[in-house]
Amino acid sequence: MSSRNGGEPLVEIRNLKKYFPIRKGLLQREVARVHAVDDVTFAVREGETLGLVGESGCGKSTLGRTIVRLLEPTEGAVIFEGRDISSLGPRALRPLRRRMQMVFQDPYASLNPRKRVGSIIGAPLKIHGVAKSERRQRVQELLETVGLSPEHYNRFPHEFSGGQRQRIGVARALALNPQLIVADEPVSALDVSIQSQMLNLLDDLQKELQLTYIFIAHDLGVVRHVSNRIAVMYLGKLVELSPAEELYQRPIMPYTEALLSAVPIPDPDLSHQRERIVLEGDVPSPINPPSGCRFHPRCRYMTDICREVEPPLTDYGHGHLAACHHPLNVDKETLARVTVSERHTPAAADERAKPRDPGKEEAKPIPRSG
Numbered sequence: 001m002s003s004r005n006g007g008e009p010l011v012e013i014r015n016l017k018k019y020f021p022i023r024k025g026l027l028q029r030e031v032a033r034v035h036a037v038d039d040v041t042f043a044v045r046e047g048e049t050l051g052l053v054g055e056s057g058c059g060k061s062t063l064g065r066t067i068v069r070l071l072e073p074t075e076g077a078v079i080f081e082g083r084d085i086s087s088l089g090p091r092a093l094r095p096l097r098r099r100m101q102m103v104f105q106d107p108y109a110s111l112n113p114r115k116r117v118g119s120i121i122g123a124p125l126k127i128h129g130v131a132k133s134e135r136r137q138r139v140q141e142l143l144e145t146v147g148l149s150p151e152h153y154n155r156f157p158h159e160f161s162g163g164q165r166q167r168i169g170v171a172r173a174l175a176l177n178p179q180l181i182v183a184d185e186p187v188s189a190l191d192v193s194i195q196s197q198m199l200n201l202l203d204d205l206q207k208e209l210q211l212t213y214i215f216i217a218h219d220l221g222v223v224r225h226v227s228n229r230i231a232v233m234y235l236g237k238l239v240e241l242s243p244a245e246e247l248y249q250r251p252i253m254p255y256t257e258a259l260l261s262a263v264p265i266p267d268p269d270l271s272h273q274r275e276r277i278v279l280e281g282d283v284p285s286p287i288n289p290p291s292g293c294r295f296h297p298r299c300r301y302m303t304d305i306c307r308e309v310e311p312p313l314t315d316y317g318h319g320h321l322a323a324c325h326h327p328l329n330v331d332k333e334t335l336a337r338v339t340v341s342e343r344h345t346p347a348a349a350d351e352r353a354k355p356r357d358p359g360k361e362e363a364k365p366i367p368r369s370g
Contacts, residue, residue, distance in 0.1 A: 009043035016076035038236035039346035051227030107165035252322035326359030
């Protein structure tokens with residue numbers, strides 16, 4: 001997908017946190033918090049696709065919903081077109097809803113089964129004051145845009161397949177001509193044969209309508225084909241941010257290496273040569289996350305410093321950032337030149353703890369899957 005990289009970012013996330021309180025007792029006092037998103041910073045340029053990946057429960061969907069203000073941020077800022085929208089009320093947010101939309105993961109649950117397709121897609125138009133006479137024509141145009149027939153206007157969601165329902169969800173998101181679309185695992189609930197059709201549709205729409213995507217997924221094979229850059233999350237933290245091909249050729253964070261090792265390759269010879277990394281243990285609780293590097297309980301390169309000090313996000317050049325005390329695929333000469341990214345590093349991390357020892361120096365490129 002093409003990226004128009006000039007100018008200011010369309011959306012910028014600064015030190016964003018989203019905690020969910022856990023309350024107990026008669027007075028419902030807060031006894032703990034779920035650290036769903038914990039001090040995340042990045043920016044998305046107009047026209048690009050940022051892939052957001054990680055295991056289930058790492059905070060991807062919560063981050064996406066907080067960006068479009070479906071959830072209230074606990075701390076931090078969401079800057080959209082140079083304006084801080086993180087504390088705006090419902091009335092002030094309404095005009096911005098036109099420019100930020102979301103495609104939800106489950107095409108079965110995200111459509112009202114009692115409403116006809118015309119009413120579902122036309123709801124945003126009705127809310128924003130588009131005349132009834134114009135709504136029907138606009139909805140029929142949107143149905144054609146996403147590859148459905150205008151004759152489907154009066155059908156109910158149960159009359160469509162999963163792929164067709166997701167197309168209806170995309171049409172609803174496009175109704176108000178948005179600039180930013182947060183796609184929350186838009187193909188994970190679809191058959192493999194339908195996934196490529198949906199990805200091609202999103203690609204075509206981006207080129208035609210100049211859209212900007214934040215594409216949330218747990219399948220790195222899917223993300224590789226749609227993203228300009230990829231952000232990797234683990235337990236609420238941003239642990240790696242890189243141009244897409246750079247990430248696949250040279251993963252620096254051990255967690256990213258493990259995720260990439262699970263991507264299936266159709267070539268049996270290449271697949272046999274590659275090392276499969278199985279992470280031991282379960283993901284720690286986001287209520288009481290580990291000290292230091294949050295990945296250290298499952299990391300095969302872990303040392304004492306990993307338990308004690310949270311690593312800063314370090315800039316390895318070419319826009320490739322990673323948070324690791326023992327980075328992979330870099331040598332000691334490279335480590336001597338790298339700098340800590342003060343802008344992206346969380347406040348809780350130690351900015352003085354620049355990595356000194358490589359975890360594994362030899363690069364093992366991940367071949368393309370088809």
